Amino acid sequence: MTQGKASPDTESAVARTTPKSPRLGWDRGALSRRVTNLPKPAKWTLIGVLVVLLYLLPLLEIPILSTPDTDFGAVLFTVASYVLVALGLNVVLGYAGLLDLGYVGFYAVGAYTVAVLGSLQAQLSWWLLIPLAVVITTISGVLLGAPTLRVRGDYLAIVTLGFGEIIRLTALNTEWLGAAKGITGVPRPPSVELFELPHLQWEGATAVIDLDDKTKFLVFGVADQAPYYWLALTVIFIVLGADRMLRLSRVGRAWEATREDEDAAELMGVPTFKFKLLAFASGAFIGGLSGALFASRQGFINPESFQLLLSILFVAAVVVGGAGNRWGVIMGAIVVAYLPERFRGFEEWRLLVFGMALLILANFRPQGLIPPRRTRRAQAVDEQLDALEEGTDRVRDPRG
Amino acid sequence: MSEIPVAEQPAAREGAALLSVDDVSIQFGGLKALDHVSFDVREGEILGLIGPNGAGKTTCFNVMTGVYQPTSGEVRFAGSPLGRRKRFAITRLGIARTFQNIRLFGNMTALENVLVGADAHHRTNVIDALIRSPRHRREEREGEETAREVMKFLGLERRADELARNLSYGEQRRLEIARAMATKPRLLCLDEPAAGFNPAEKAQLMDLIRRIRDRGLTVLLIEHDMGLVMGVSDRVAVLEFGRKIAEGVPADVRNDPAVIAAYLGTEVDDLDDEEANL
Numbered sequence: 001m002t003q004g005k006a007s008p009d010t011e012s013a014v015a016r017t018t019p020k021s022p023r024l025g026w027d028r029g030a031l032s033r034r035v036t037n038l039p040k041p042a043k044w045t046l047i048g049v050l051v052v053l054l055y056l057l058p059l060l061e062i063p064i065l066s067t068p069d070t071d072f073g074a075v076l077f078t079v080a081s082y083v084l085v086a087l088g089l090n091v092v093l094g095y096a097g098l099l100d101l102g103y104v105g106f107y108a109v110g111a112y113t114v115a116v117l118g119s120l121q122a123q124l125s126w127w128l129l130i131p132l133a134v135v136i137t138t139i140s141g142v143l144l145g146a147p148t149l150r151v152r153g154d155y156l157a158i159v160t161l162g163f164g165e166i167i168r169l170t171a172l173n174t175e176w177l178g179a180a181k182g183i184t185g186v187p188r189p190p191s192v193e194l195f196e197l198p199h200l201q202w203e204g205a206t207a208v209i210d211l212d213d214k215t216k217f218l219v220f221g222v223a224d225q226a227p228y229y230w231l232a233l234t235v236i237f238i239v240l241g242a243d244r245m246l247r248l249s250r251v252g253r254a255w256e257a258t259r260e261d262e263d264a265a266e267l268m269g270v271p272t273f274k275f276k277l278l279a280f281a282s283g284a285f286i287g288g289l290s291g292a293l294f295a296s297r298q299g300f301i302n303p304e305s306f307q308l309l310l311s312i313l314f315v316a317a318v319v320v321g322g323a324g325n326r327w328g329v330i331m332g333a334i335v336v337a338y339l340p341e342r343f344r345g346f347e348e349w350r351l352l353v354f355g356m357a358l359l360i361l362a363n364f365r366p367q368g369l370i371p372p373r374r375t376r377r378a379q380a381v382d383e384q385l386d387a388l389e390e391g392t393d394r395v396r397d398p399r400g
Numbered sequence: 401m402s403e404i405p406v407a408e409q410p411a412a413r414e415g416a417a418l419l420s421v422d423d424v425s426i427q428f429g430g431l432k433a434l435d436h437v438s439f440d441v442r443e444g445e446i447l448g449l450i451g452p453n454g455a456g457k458t459t460c461f462n463v464m465t466g467v468y469q470p471t472s473g474e475v476r477f478a479g480s481p482l483g484r485r486k487r488f489a490i491t492r493l494g495i496a497r498t499f500q501n502i503r504l505f506g507n508m509t510a511l512e513n514v515l516v517g518a519d520a521h522h523r524t525n526v527i528d529a530l531i532r533s534p535r536h537r538r539e540e541r542e543g544e545e546t547a548r549e550v551m552k553f554l555g556l557e558r559r560a561d562e563l564a565r566n567l568s569y570g571e572q573r574r575l576e577i578a579r580a581m582a583t584k585p586r587l588l589c590l591d592e593p594a595a596g597f598n599p600a601e602k603a604q605l606m607d608l609i610r611r612i613r614d615r616g617l618t619v620l621l622i623e624h625d626m627g628l629v630m631g632v633s634d635r636v637a638v639l640e641f642g643r644k645i646a647e648g649v650p651a652d653v654r655n656d657p658a659v660i661a662a663y664l665g666t667e668v669d670d671l672d673d674e675e676a677n678l
């Protein structure tokens with residue numbers, strides 16, 4: 001191809017004075033970019049410490065974090081499963097821009113697969129149940145998506161809303177699925193007892209190791225729920241890795257282009273239907289996975305566990321956090337799941353407070369707590385900081 | 401159908417027909433937006449498509465890119481009929497376009513916008529992306545090379561990491577061209593690329609369109625600015641009320657009585673001005 005000379009206008013005039021080309025950096029928020037810019041060893045140490053802290057969380061018993069009324073491990077598991085769900089819904093809603101109001105349906109399909117095939121109708125092994133649950137949920141996502149994703153926009157919200165309720169009502173009215181009384185004896189993950197980990201005990205600001213309070217590693221029991229949290233946390237890390245791989249590829253770009261302007265995307269060579277279906281199936285995959293984990297932690301399930309309200313909370317988690325940004329939706333899920341558990345006394349007020357918080361948020365931070373992209377001004381500031389730090393004149397023409 | 405005969409003129413550039421619009425009609429309710437329209441776009445030429453507002457120019461683009469199916473007639477590209485091909489498949493065949501109203505992916509960076517175009521020919525799937533397969537890595541590398549080269553060609557290389565919606569109006573128009581060019585088309589269709597440009601920007605655009613043609617692309621250009629179309633096009637086709645009323649080299653079309661009549665009362669002053677300038 002012939003290389004044309006740059007067109008003689010103001011922008012390329014700027015370009016000529018600053019020949020250094022900008023780095024690849026389109027998936028970075030201001031904070032994560034700071035982290036990414038750290039030297040490699042420092043970065044990995046930081047991440048390592050963070051990961052270890054996250055795993056140790058149920059043992060640390062940090063006073064302000066820990067929940068006085070409920071087992072902290074159980075709370076952490078709940079938060080982790082919301083995070084997982086939010087990551088899944090983020091693919092559908094945040095990346096591909098498909099409003100799925102029945103996400104709880106996939107959660108339910110995953111949970112019911114494990115319960116029905118693990119307890120009620122068959123006694124398959126847990127190791128078989130989890131992949132089975134994921135496959136069946138993904139198939140249900142494709143079956144739901146294939147006819148509905150061809151039509152545009154609002155229909156999808158209505159159809160998915162219906163789907164969530166239909167799954168619940170089917171479970172409620174089908175004897176084979178346990179009907180209203182639900183299913184007990186859902187298999188737990190297999191345990192292997194390797195060693196014991198003591199918890200900490202706090203007296204004011206000093207911590208001592210509490211030898212009376214120990215978590216058996218790795219026993220999935222009823223009383224101590226920390227192992228379930230470790231399992232969910234591990235799954236989250238795997239999903240996060242996959243999320244990142246997809247996001248920074250043709251697949252992620254196709255999703256975003258479809259979200260931004262479906263017709264333009266199609267005319268630029270994106271088979272939009274295929275990619276919408278793929279987003280839907282990926283979302284179902286993760287939703288089913290977290291439903292399956294939920295069922296095997298809980299030990300029993302009934303249709304009450306899969307109310308419509310849950311779908312709304314899931315969407316809220318994604319929107320509150322900042323649809324399209326994985327760190328944002330994780331924050332959102334933590335807010336939605338953790339706060340009500342921490343402040344149990346306020347439970348009746350939960351929805352009211354929630355509604356108000358959403359209203360305030362919609363007014364002041366319509367993009368969510370952590371929006372997917374740096375706003376322009378934040379970015380300009382960032383550039384200037386970078387320029388100062390690096391001592392180069394990379395400050396961009398602010399005219400834009 | 402009362403078609404005004406157009407004198408056959410040797411075109412400024414000879415070439416086989418790359419795209420043939422063959423007797424295409426399309427009806428919206430009672431409105432015939434295109435009425436038995438036929439014309440060829442020849443390989444390597446710049447063809448101007450002009451006509452008053454509502455003449456059917458954009459509709460013509462929409463038929464050529466698979467957005468609408470013609471009520472009758474057909475469009476052939478490189479000899480084969482488009483038929484009922486999907487829009488993305490037509491893009492892969494080698495027809496790319498820009499939009500009259502800018503339709504960028506606003507919340508993606510400029511580079512990502514262009515990468516989407518480059519992805520038109522890529523095959524990376526979920527598995528490739530998850531395991532970072534050789535295909536994924538090769539296509540990412542090639543895509544970014546293409547994208548950066550095209551952005552450089554359009555003078556956008558410094559704006560690569562800026563969100564598309566934060567670019568200036570002129571940059572956005574050029575980014576649309578970059579995105580379309582990244583799909584490696586044989587035919588590039590530009591829908592009023594100079595809308596809202598000042599004379600200096602229009603002059604740059606004319607130069608740009610010529611340079612695009614010099615890269616080996618065929619260009620189909622919808623434009624209201626007579627000076628620009630007449631100055632840059634090898635040939636011009638004129639639509640009015642869905643019918644083609646003239647086709648030929650600019651010098652002839654400009655003096656065609658039917659064309660002058662079509663523009664009477666609308667842009668006749670413009671036309672005269674431009675003629676005076678040329």
Ligand SMILES: Nc1ncnc2c1ncn2[C@@H]1O[C@H](COP(=O)(O)OP(=O)(O)OP(=O)(O)O)[C@@H](O)[C@H]1O
Binds near residue numbers: 428431451459460500
């Ligand atoms: N989808 C549609 N449904 C109904 N009418 C349509 C549709 N698309 C175009 N039209 C009509 O077809 C006619 C031609 O429209 P078109 O957009 O092709 O004109 P144009 O030549 O591009 O005009 P302009 O210079 O204003 O862009 C107009 O009368 C328009 O209202």
Ligand SMILES: [Mg+2]
Binds near residue numbers: 457458459500
């Ligand atoms: Mg038009």
